[in-house]
Amino acid sequence: MMYPLKFDTILKSVIWGGSEICKFKNLPKCQDGIGESWEISQVKDNVSVVSDGSLKGESLTDLMSRYGDKLLGKHVVDRFGDKFPLLIKFIDARDNLSIQVHPNDELAKQRHNSFGKTEMWYVISAQEGAGLYSGFSKQIDAEEYVKRVNDNTIMDVLQFHPVKSGDVFFLPAGRVHAIGKGIFIAEIQQTSDITYRIYDYNRKDANGKGRELHTELAKDAIDYNMYSDLKTIYKPETDRAVELVSCKYFTTNLLDIDKKIKRDIADKDSFVIYICMEGETELTDNNGVKISVRRGDTVLVPASLQWVEISPEKSGKLLECYIPEI
Structure with missing residues (x-):
């Protein structure tokens, strides 16, 4: 008999990670620097495992193979086959994350045989003055984008959004974005681990080496259109x-x-x-x-x-x- 399923947490230690995830989830004390908690995942080498009940120890992939549309739904199986379509995360940014963009389905399929990556963020908490980047603040084209990456002025044309608890941002594939330091979010996204890094604030590692940028790959993935109202506006209501x-x-x-x-x-x-x-x-x-x-x-x-x-x-x-x- 199928029942509501919980999964073991998959914690990710990263250089920009903080200490909020373990506190938020009330986990036993874990090391500092946990930037992500993958809650439900079928990403290769990071497949979720059931944490309780009669199916404890079973992987998400095994469950999908055994139960098919009883687990996923018929139209979900018809559309996605043996691929679980979503990746659910918590993200704790103690430092600014790189400016990045994700390819759409067509480009991701062509280049990586993967889904694209459309996602959303729900801000759980944010330090005073914290914010994130989403979209452009002025109209640019691919040529200007490359020029600004090369001369370190790409930040001058990005929209900065101050945030607070409860804020929501929808990020379709192609939208340039980044989470700023001091923000803790829940992320719902397509199952994809493909990210094109555009800018990383000229940060260097201990050996004086910067992180790899994907300037050319990102150029064809970016949506250069201008949008207003990039933050989702909703009216909170109780019990509905x-x-x-x-x-x-x-x-x-x-x-x-x-x-x-x-x-x-x-x-x-x-x-x-x-x-x-x-x-x-x-x-x-x-x-x-x-x-x-x-x-x-x-x-x-x-x-x-x-x-x-x-x-x-x-x-x-x-x-x-x-x-x-x-």
């Missing part, structure tokens, strides 16, 4: 789903609850992922299976389940994510 992002790769809702709510699964023909941002809740499925979902937990609800009830101890805030039919 508030849509944050809806695109062909995922739909994400915010659930801010102080009483029991019921969420239908059957009508989506997709797995549903819940990521707990605040509080402590109990999730009960239509078979009567109950699990605790605390701050920092991520749960995958199989498509074969009919519904789940989410009951907060006092209050809870969760992201709800699934694959829409197109």
Whole structure:
């Protein structure tokens, strides 16, 4: 019998990582410098493993092979086959991350035989004055982009966005972006680990060597169009789903609850992922299976389940994510 699944956390130690992830997830003390926690992943060499219940120890790939559309949903299997379409992360930036861009599906397939990378960020917390980069502040073209990378002025044409807890940014493939220092986010993205690094603030390692840039690869991946309103505007509401992002790769809702709510699964023909941002809740499925979902937990609800009830101890805030039919 399928049931809501939790997975072992995959922690990533990086030079720009901080100390927020272990505290947020209430993990046993771990080393400083943890920049990412991969919550649900089928990326090569980083495949999630079930952490509890009768399926404990099973990998996500094994579950997909065994259960197919009962786990994923028929339209998800028809569209993505044996590839899990999403990668769920927490990211803690103690330092500025590099300016980067991701290719779209067509370019990623051509160059890397991979999905492209469209993603979204939900800001969990941010230090005073912290911000991120998303999009251009003035119209440029590919020729000016290369010139500005070479003369170290690319930062002059990027949009800087001060951020606070609860802010949301949607980042389609092709949009130049970077997370600034002092920001802790939840990230929902296509399953892809392809990043083109554009600029890294001229930082050097202990040997005086800078990180590799992908100037030419990025040139053809960038969307040079100008956009306004790059931050997602939404109206918070209590005890109902508030849509944050809806695109062909995922739909994400915010659930801010102080009483029991019921969420239908059957009508989506997709797995549903819940990521707990605040509080402590109990999730009960239509078979009567109950699990605790605390701050920092991520749960995958199989498509074969009919519904789940989410009951907060006092209050809870969760992201709800699934694959829409197109």
